[in-house]
Amino acid sequence: MQDYRVSLEEIHTYVKNIEDTGKVASYIPELANVNKAHFGIYLNNLKGEDQHIGDYNIPFSVQSISKVLTLSKALQLIGTDVWKRMDVEPSGDPFNHLSLLELEEGIPRNPLINAGAIVIADILVSELKDPKNEFLQFVRDITNDQTIAFNEKVALSEKNTGFVNYATANLLKSFGNLKNDVETVLDFYFHQCALEMTCKQLSNAFYLFANRGNCMRDVAHLSLTQVKRINAIMLTCGFYDEAGEFAFEVGLPGKSGVGGGIVALLPNEFVIVTWSPGLNPKGNSYLGMQALEQFTTKTGKSIF
Template sequence: MTKRTDLPALLAEIHRDAQPLFGQGRVADYIPALAEVEPRRFGLAIATVDGQTHSVGDAHTPFSLQSITKLFTFVLALKLEGDAVWQRVGREPSGAAFNSIVQLETENGIPRNPFINAGALVITDILTTRYAHLDYALLGALRRLADEPNLHWNPRVERSERETAHRNMAMAYFMKSHGNFRNEPETVLDNYCRQCATEMSCAQLAQATLFLANDGRDLGRLGEPDEQFLSADATRRVNALLLTCGAYDAAGDFAYRIGLPVKTGVGGGIVAIVPGVATIAVWSPELDAKGNSVLGAFALERLVQGTGWGHTSI
C-alpha cells in the first residue's frame, strides 16, 4: 500500500518543508488562554496497527485538544446509546462554521452532526445524563486508550473557555427550547469546556485513536489481549463521519486533498485515521480562516502523497 517505507526520513522531510509556512495562520484568540500559545510549534506522530511508532518535532509536547475531544465523547455516546443517538443529532456535513447557530433555527434544534459545537453539546448532554462525573469518565477512557495514566485537563484553559462560552450557551438554551436538551445548560457547559481543555501530545493522541484504524480493537499492553473498544461496524461508521464532517466546513477540501477520516481542533491539532494501517496526529497552533491548522493540513497532504495512504485506504 505504501509508496515508501522509510517513514522517519519522510517525517524529517515534512518537518523541514513545513517551516516556511509559519506565519500564514494565526492562533485561536477568541479563547484568551489559547491566544498565549507559542505559534511556531510543529509536531507529528504516527502509530501503526502492528505496534510501531514514529515522530518528529514537538510530538511529545502536550497541547489543548479542543474539538478533537468531540470524537471521543461521540464514541462514548455511541457505545452507550447506539442508534438512539441519531434521534437527537444528525450525520450530515453542516457547510457552516463550527459555532454557527443559524441551522438550529431552521432545523428545529437538531444539530447537523456530532462534530460541530451544537452537536457536541447534545452529545455532552447525553453523557451528562449517563455519568455522574463525565470529566473523569472521559479521562479514564483516554488514559486507557493512550496508555498514559497522567492525562489531565488544563484548569486555566477550562476557565478561559467557560468565561467566553456565550455563543455555546445560547445554542444550548436554544436547543433546550426545542426539547433537545435534558440537563441544565450551565452543567453541560461546565462538562463541555472541561473536556475541550484536555491536553495530550501527538504521540499520545495517535495511540489513543489507534482503535479506529484497527476495527475498533485497542491494542493489548504488556502481553494483554486486544480489547474490542468499539464494534467493527460502529468503527466504520465513525470513520465515515470523520471523513465527511470532521474538519468543520472544510471537510470537503480535506477529503479532496487528504482523503482520510480526520478530526481537527482549534488548539491546532489534527488526528487522521488510515484504516487497517495507522493513525496520524499532527499539531501546529496557527490556524486558517476555518479553524484548521495550516501546517497540520500541509503535513497530512504531504504524508499521504509520500505513502499512498490517502483515498485508496478507505
C-alpha cells in the same frame, strides 16, 4: 515503513520552508498564550514501529478533537439512540451555525459541530454518575496513559468567553434537545475541550479507530460497525467548512481542533497526528493541513 520515515523528515523540512500565515486561536484567552512555533508529528503504524519528529511529546489543548472521543463514549453507552437526537450530514455552512439549528428545529446536523457535541455532552451527563471523571478515565484507558488531564485554567477561560456555546446550548434547550441544565452540560463540554494530550497520546487514543475498535491493549471498545461510522463522520464532517477540502486534498478520515492538533488515520494501516498552533481562516492548523497533504501525496496512502 522506510517510506514513512523518509516522509516525516521531508515533511518537516517542507513545512519549515513555508511561512506560517496561521494565527493562534485568540478567542479563548488561555489558548492565545501558546507559542506558535511548536510543530510536531507522530505516526503510529499499528505495529509498534512508531515514528515522530519535533514537539510530538508536548501536551496541547485537544479542543474539538475530543468530540470524537465523547461520541465514542456515547455510542458505547446508548448505541444508535444517539441518532435520535442529531443527524450525520455535513453542515456545509461557513458561518450560519445557529440558523441551521433553528431551521432544523434543534436537531444538530452532526456530532462534530458544536451543537451536536453539546448534545453528546448532554447524553454523557445523563448516562454517567460522575461525567467528567468517568470520561477522563475512558480517555486514559483507551490511551493506556493515566497522566492525561483537563487543564482547569483553559476550561475556565472557555466558560468565561463561551458566549456562542451558551447561545447554542440555550437554543437546544428551547427545542427540548437538552435534558440537563445548560450550566452542567457546558461545564462538562468546556472540560472535554480543555483535555491536554500530546501528539503521541492522541495517536494512541485514535488507535482504536484504525484498529477495528480495539485499543492498543487489544480491548474492544467499539464494534467494527461503530468504528466505520465514526470514520465516515470524521471524513464528511471533521474539518468544519473545510471537510470537503480535506477529503479532496488528503483523503483520510480525521479531526482537527483549534488548539492546532489534527488527527488522521487510514483504517488497518496508521494513525498520524500533527500539531502546529497557527490556524488558517477556517480554524484548522495551517501547517498541519499542509503536512498531511504532503504525507498522503508522498506515500500515496489514502482511502480513495
